[in-house]
Amino acid sequence: MIKKIQEWLNHNRLFYTFISILAFLLVAFTISSFAMNSRKEATTIKYNAALQQYNDMNAKMKAENIKAFEKTLRASFSDSQLIKIAQHDTNYSLSINGDPIGKNTSTVYAERPTIAVLISENYGRTELDNLPRSIIEMGSVIELKSSSSLVKITSGNATIKTKLYNFYYGKTLSYVISGLKAGDIVTLEILPSVAKKIGLDDNIIEVFYNKDFTEVS
Amino acid sequence: MRSKNEGKKAFLENSSFVPESAGYANTKYDIKSRKALFKSIRRFILSVVLVLAVIFAGSVLFVTIKTNYYLARQTDEYNTRSGEIQTDLKSNLEAVNNRYISDTIKTIFTQDDIYAFTYNLWSYGLYVNDMKITSTNTLTINPADKIYIKEICKPSILPDEFVKLGNLTRGDANDSLINHFSLKGKPYIIKTNKKGLVNTYTISGTVFEIGDKFNIVLSDQLARRLDFTRDVIKVIVKG
Numbered sequence: 001m002i003k004k005i006q007e008w009l010n011h012n013r014l015f016y017t018f019i020s021i022l023a024f025l026l027v028a029f030t031i032s033s034f035a036m037n038s039r040k041e042a043t044t045i046k047y048n049a050a051l052q053q054y055n056d057m058n059a060k061m062k063a064e065n066i067k068a069f070e071k072t073l074r075a076s077f078s079d080s081q082l083i084k085i086a087q088h089d090t091n092y093s094l095s096i097n098g099d100p101i102g103k104n105t106s107t108v109y110a111e112r113p114t115i116a117v118l119i120s121e122n123y124g125r126t127e128l129d130n131l132p133r134s135i136i137e138m139g140s141v142i143e144l145k146s147s148s149s150l151v152k153i154t155s156g157n158a159t160i161k162t163k164l165y166n167f168y169y170g171k172t173l174s175y176v177i178s179g180l181k182a183g184d185i186v187t188l189e190i191l192p193s194v195a196k197k198i199g200l201d202d203n204i205i206e207v208f209y210n211k212d213f214t215e216v217s
Numbered sequence: 218m219r220s221k222n223e224g225k226k227a228f229l230e231n232s233s234f235v236p237e238s239a240g241y242a243n244t245k246y247d248i249k250s251r252k253a254l255f256k257s258i259r260r261f262i263l264s265v266v267l268v269l270a271v272i273f274a275g276s277v278l279f280v281t282i283k284t285n286y287y288l289a290r291q292t293d294e295y296n297t298r299s300g301e302i303q304t305d306l307k308s309n310l311e312a313v314n315n316r317y318i319s320d321t322i323k324t325i326f327t328q329d330d331i332y333a334f335t336y337n338l339w340s341y342g343l344y345v346n347d348m349k350i351t352s353t354n355t356l357t358i359n360p361a362d363k364i365y366i367k368e369i370c371k372p373s374i375l376p377d378e379f380v381k382l383g384n385l386t387r388g389d390a391n392d393s394l395i396n397h398f399s400l401k402g403k404p405y406i407i408k409t410n411k412k413g414l415v416n417t418y419t420i421s422g423t424v425f426e427i428g429d430k431f432n433i434v435l436s437d438q439l440a441r442r443l444d445f446t447r448d449v450i451k452v453i454v455k456g
Contacts, residue, residue, distance in 0.1 A: 005257075005261070006253075006254070006257040009256075009257045009260040009261055009264070010253060010256065010257055010260075015260055015264075018264065019263065019264065019267060022264070022267040022268060022270075022271050023267065025271045025274075025275070026267065026270050026271050026274050029271065029274035029275050029277070029278045030274050032278050033274060033277045033278045033281055036278065036281040036282055036285055037281055039285060040281060040284060040285045040288065043285055043288045043289055043292065044288060046288075046289075046292050047288045047289075047291055047292045047295075050291075050292045050295035050296050050299070051291075051295055053295070053296075053299045054295040054296075054298055054299045054302075057298075057299045057302040057303060057306075058302065060302075060306065061302050061305065061306060061313070064306065064310060064313075064314065065313070065314055065317040065318075068314035068315075068317070068318060069314075069317065069318050069321055071374070072318050072374050072375060075373070075374045076334075076373050076374060076375045077334060081334060085325070085326075088325065088326075126324060126325055127325075129324075130321045130324055130325050131325070
């Protein structure tokens with residue numbers, strides 16, 4: 001076998017013919033690849049333009065659909081029904097100093113003179129994907145102007161700063177209570193309807209600040 | 218110092234690699250055959266390299282052609298779809314919107330939610346000669362009186378399939394209001410008259426005579442819709 005190959009390789013005419021064919025194919029393929037590549041660039045430009053146009057058309061159609069859907073919803077349902085629809089899939093949560101507040105929590109202990117209370121509203125995936133933004137906003141209960149009624153804070157001489165974070169997927173209202181003295185008690189009275197949405201048994205939570213606090217089990 | 222050729226010659230002469238198959242096992246100094254062997258190896262390597270290069274170039278060409286073809290096909294598809302959307306926007310927007318609304322409502326709401334929302338779009342009334350009956354005490358009628366049930370739907374821009382879910386039959390195509398009430402003690406037929414958003418179901422095919430006594434039996438659902446506390450109404454025909 002090896003001898004045959006060797007003979008074939010040493011046969012100049014056969015070898016050069018074979019090499020010439022390979023060289024020809026190599027050159028032909030390379031040139032074709034370059035040509036196709038430059039053609040691909042042109043096709044890619046056309047493809048991107050078509051995709052952009054398709055996306056624009058889709059966005060236009062989606063805007064029309066949403067407009068019609070909003071019109072239908074507003075004509076078919078009362079405001080209170082729309083609020084219910086908007087809140088259909090919304091989740092609420094409360095955290096104090098970064099710890100989520102559970103169902104039965106009514107007392108929280110703090111080791112620092114600053115307490116951060118966050119009340120969050122997260123719109124559900126179904127709402128975000130399907131409902132018009134204006135309808136979603138109708139169902140929102142977290143507003144900066146209603147911060148004092150959402151969570152009524154009794155904290156003596158401590159200072160309270162509120163801030164609203166408005167994300168696309170929800171809102172968070174932050175209350176920062178600072179300047180507490182050891183032994184101070186901060187009382188948070190959450191609006192009953194919101195406490196119910198959060199899933200709290202009790203709408204009043206007391207936060208005890210004691211810098212020397214040690215947990216007794 | 219040895220020249221380059223002398224070194225090469227010495228290497229070939231001392232090399233233990235002598236092809237026995239060539240029949241030169243005993244000729245240690247056959248430089249010519251060894252040269253031929255090296256030439257073969259060089260040519261073999263060149264052939265292999267070229268074959269691999271051709272395969273590689275061919276593959277690149279194939280992938281480029283395929284990508285090009287795919288892009289062209291996708292471009293056509295996007296253009297077609299854009300054209301379709303454009304047409305829909307111009308001449309078929311209402312149907313597309315309705316389809317979108319239906320699909321979205323189905324995504325957001327359960328059948329029970331839709332029923333709750335559309336329940337109040339439908340109202341029902343039991344009438345005797347255009348007078349709505351509001352209590353389920355014994356009903357006294359005249360022989361010529363006409364008894365019927367009216368089903369009225371409030372206008373709504375919700376798609377029909379959802380509006381119907383709020384009615385007595387909850388949109389069940391195999392059910393009808395006529396299955397929800399009957400006359401006990403009298404043969405009868407029900408005449409249905411559908412006019413716009415009002416459907417009237419009139420008891421006919423029977424003659425009321427003075428002294429007749431019979432019952433109108435309602436289904437639980439219809440009794441609830443009519444705001445009746447009982448589902449059996451006693452009827453007495455008087456002169």
